[in-house]
Amino acid sequence: MFNSHSTSKNHLAPILVDNISLELNNRLLINGISCQINAKGISVIMGPNGAGKSLFMRCLHGLATPNSGQIFYAEKPLSPDIQKQQSMVFQSPTILRRTVLANMLFVARQRGQLNPKTSIEYLAQVQLEHLAQHPARLLSGGEKQRLALARALITRPTILFLDEATSNLDPTSTETIEKNLQLVDQQGTKIILVTHDIGQAKRLADDVLFLNRGILTEHGPARSFFKSPASAAAKSYLAGQLVL
Amino acid sequence: MTIYSESFFAAFNLLATADKDLVEILYLSINVSLLSLALSCFLGLPIGAILAIRQFPMRNLLVGIFNAMMGLPPVVVGLLVYLHLSRSGPFGWLGLLYTPEAMIIAQMILITPIIIALSCQVLEDLNEDYKDFFSSLVVPKRTALVAYIVDARYSLLTVVLAGFGRAISEVGAVIIVGGNIDHLTRVMTTAIALETSKGELELALALGFILLGISLAVNFFAQWLKATAKRRAYV
Ligand SMILES: Nc1ncnc2c1ncn2[C@@H]1O[C@H](COP(=O)(O)OP(=O)(O)OP(=O)(O)O)[C@@H](O)[C@H]1O
Ligand SMILES: [Mg+2]
Numbered sequence: 327m328f329n330s331h332s333t334s335k336n337h338l339a340p341i342l343v344d345n346i347s348l349e350l351n352n353r354l355l356i357n358g359i360s361c362q363i364n365a366k367g368i369s370v371i372m373g374p375n376g377a378g379k380s381l382f383m384r385c386l387h388g389l390a391t392p393n394s395g396q397i398f399y400a401e402k403p404l405s406p407d408i409q410k411q412q413s414m415v416f417q418s419p420t421i422l423r424r425t426v427l428a429n430m431l432f433v434a435r436q437r438g439q440l441n442p443k444t445s446i447e448y449l450a451q452v453q454l455e456h457l458a459q460h461p462a463r464l465l466s467g468g469e470k471q472r473l474a475l476a477r478a479l480i481t482r483p484t485i486l487f488l489d490e491a492t493s494n495l496d497p498t499s500t501e502t503i504e505k506n507l508q509l510v511d512q513q514g515t516k517i518i519l520v521t522h523d524i525g526q527a528k529r530l531a532d533d534v535l536f537l538n539r540g541i542l543t544e545h546g547p548a549r550s551f552f553k554s555p556a557s558a559a560a561k562s563y564l565a566g567q568l569v570l
Numbered sequence: 571m572t573i574y575s576e577s578f579f580a581a582f583n584l585l586a587t588a589d590k591d592l593v594e595i596l597y598l599s600i601n602v603s604l605l606s607l608a609l610s611c612f613l614g615l616p617i618g619a620i621l622a623i624r625q626f627p628m629r630n631l632l633v634g635i636f637n638a639m640m641g642l643p644p645v646v647v648g649l650l651v652y653l654h655l656s657r658s659g660p661f662g663w664l665g666l667l668y669t670p671e672a673m674i675i676a677q678m679i680l681i682t683p684i685i686i687a688l689s690c691q692v693l694e695d696l697n698e699d700y701k702d703f704f705s706s707l708v709v710p711k712r713t714a715l716v717a718y719i720v721d722a723r724y725s726l727l728t729v730v731l732a733g734f735g736r737a738i739s740e741v742g743a744v745i746i747v748g749g750n751i752d753h754l755t756r757v758m759t760t761a762i763a764l765e766t767s768k769g770e771l772e773l774a775l776a777l778g779f780i781l782l783g784i785s786l787a788v789n790f791f792a793q794w795l796k797a798t799a800k801r802r803a804y805v
Contacts, residue, residue, distance in 0.1 A: 389705060410708045420703035423696075423721040423804040432717070436707050463803035481707075 339400035340365050341485075341516075346385055346395030348378075348540075355381050356392065357540040363533075365400070368507070368517040370527045370548070373537035374563055379520045380417055382537060383487050386518065387414050399485075410437075413483035415491040417520075419474035426465065426473055427458040433477045448476045451506060453499070467494040475503060479510065486510065488519035492526065504529060524564065528552055536560045573771070580772035585779065592776055599757040602670055602744070603737035606677035610733055613678075614685030615726070619715060621686070622693035633690060639683035644676075648746030651676045655747065668749040673757070676743040681733040688729040696722050724799035731792045738784055 341363040348356035355378050363369050371379045384390040386397060388409045397404045422429045430445035439445075449455040452472035457465065462473060471494050478486060488507075492500045500523075507530060511517055521527055527534065531548035538559040544551065555561045584592050621633055653659050655667040655675075666672045696718055704714050719726065741759035748755035750764055758777045765774035 387706060389702060406708050409706070412706075414706045416702065416706075420700055422700070422703075422717070433707060436709060436713070461803040 341386070342398040342401075343386070344396045344398070346392035346397065348381060348385060348390060348392045355540050356385065358395070359537075359540075359542045360395075361535065361542055361545050363518070363535075364516075366511075366514065366516055367532035368511050368519065368530045369533050369535060370531035371518065371520045371535045371537060372522070372524075372527060372560075372563065374559075377537040378540040379537050380489050381540075383414070383489055383518065383520060387412055387487050389414075411483060412485040412487065413478035413481045414487040415471070415474045415478045415489060417489040417493075419470055421462045421465070421470055421473065423463055424461075425458065426454060426460050426462045429462045429473060430477060430480060434480050437481045439480060445480060448480045449473075451479070452476045453502065468496060468499055471495060472499065472503070475506070479506070483515060485516040485518065488517065490520055490522065492521070492523070500526070524552075536563070538563075577771040577775055581775035581779065584772060584776040589773075589776070592773065592780075594753065595756055595758055595761050595777065596780060598670065598755075599738060599759075602673050602677065602757060603734060606674045606681060606737055607730065607734050609674070610678050610681040610685050611730060614682045614733075615689055615719075618686045618689030619693050619718065621690045623697050623715070623718070633687070636683045636687045636690070640687050642680060642683065644680060644740050644742030645746065647679050648676055648743035651679065651743065651747045667747065668751060668755060670748070670755055672747040673744040673755060676747045677737045677740065680740060680743060681737050684736060685729060685733050688732060689726055692722050692725040692729060693718050721804065724795050724804050728792050728795055731788050731795075735785060735788050738788075739781065 343359055343361045343363070345358050345360045346356055347354065347358050359382065371382065373379050381390060385392050388404045388406075399408050402408065422432060424432070426449065427442070427445060430449060431442060434440070434445050446455055446458060449458055452475055454469060454472055454476065457469065462470070465473060471491055475488075475491055478488075486507075492503050495503060504526065507517055507519075517530075519530070528548065531551075533546060534548050534551040535545045536543050536551070536555070536557065536559070538557070543557040543559050544555065546556075551560070552564070555564055621629060621636075651672065652667065654661050655664070655672055656662055657667075666675070700714075700718070700721075704717075709717070739759060741763060744755075744757060745760045745763065748757070748760065750756050750760040756764075758781050762774045762777050762781070765771065765777075
């Protein structure tokens with residue numbers, strides 16, 4: 327269930343990222359990121375390919391452990407219990423070798439959600455209920471992403487991480503998913519999403535984090551970011567230029 | 571008629587009349603192979619799973635050793651088991667030499683590495699695919715292990731079939747430790763070897779046909795499993 331029904335965004339303790347760095351294969355891939363992310367609303371992470379967006383998200387979710395620095399959720403350091411309240415949709419989602427419905431049921435069961443009807447309802451939200459008995463690995467790329475999203479939503483997370491979760495979707499599906507996300511946002515789930523779709527970022531974002539070469543170059547309200555990005559990297563990214 | 575065609579005719583006759591000796595040999599062969607297979611799976615599948623999923627020191631070395639052991643020469647295994655079970659050997663007091671149990675032990679030594687190495691590979695691939703998702707969901711270890719085995723069931727069954735194929739057709743080890751004693755440790759492969767050397771081809775041929783049939787059936791079954799798994803997108 328959701329933590330709180332408070333309407334004030336500032337009322338809840340935020341997510342605190344305290345100077346995290348991550349080095350893999352002698353490459354400094356996350357370079358001293360510190361920030362404070364609101365506990366509600368939609369935060370969008372943007373940045374060029376290889377900037378470290380996926381890695382940063384993995385750190386936030388506890389799938390990668392930074393070499394230094396710490397992450398706090400409501401003043402508590404990240405732990406499996408906190409991780410359980412979060413859900414992540416991966417850039418290329420893992421699909422269990424089972425039917426679409428069985429994929430839902432597996433996740434639902436992990437969170438004590440035993441009624442198959444609920445799974446069907448969540449499938450319906452992403453227009454996949456007609457494929458419930460279909461082998462999930464035979465779904466199209468976009469259908470897989472929708473299944474992954476439904477799987478993430480059925481856990482009713484307090485924080486939902488989405489790594490380019492709509493990158494393979496057609497315009498109609500993208501719109502449906504965005505509506506879904508806005509609904510989930512209104513219900514109080516925090517959403518952190520990575521996207522290269524500037525239109526989508528403008529439609530959804532409350533605030534934007536811009537990453538370049540493992541550095542958080544700026545973090546601010548969406549409106550001011552899109553109106554006047556502060557860093558040169560963000561400026562050229564938004565202008566569609568290669569960031570070097 | 572020539573010896574050649576006579577032998578075939580007599581062999582078919584043995585098959586058609588379900589000759590008592592033939593049935594006995596067949597029965598023992600299948601019993602020994604299935605028992606060693608069952609024991610090897612009981613031992614090998616969990617080891618394969620642990621090697622696939624857990625990271626620990628020496629893990630890679632162990633995987634390498636089991637992979638190498640897949641190619642153990644049966645006669646050498648037979649010889650080693652013989653040495654251990656013979657009266658002067660460390661396990662001589664068990665009195666197992668020249669019994670079906672000795673054959674089962676030898677076959678287990680041959681099959682278990684196959685089960686371990688192949689199942690490890692299958693589960694390792696699956697783990698590579700599932701691990702991030704499972705750790706994101708914070709899936710308990712046991713649940714994950716069950717999910718791995720369920721989702722890899724087709725490939726794992728193929729692994730088991732490979733083990734059975736090796737067991738039923740193997741001759742070098744069982745002839746040394748079993749001794750090919752009539753009505754006691756004579757199995758298809760050892761009977762074929764003996765009958766052929768005596769020049770009595772009909773029993774050898776009849777058994778050969780059965781062995782060939784089993785081998786083909788196992789392979790067709792494995793093929794069918796693969797196709798089914800593919801159709802249902804389990805691989
Ligand atoms: N497990 C890993 N080991 C070594 N290097 C890695 C690993 N994962 C990612 N990297 C490197 O880290 C850098 C950032 O990767 P990341 O996946 O976070 O990029 P991204 O910002 O998500 O890019 P994209 O927009 O293409 O998804 C890349 O240069 C990548 O090669
Ligand atoms: Mg990425």
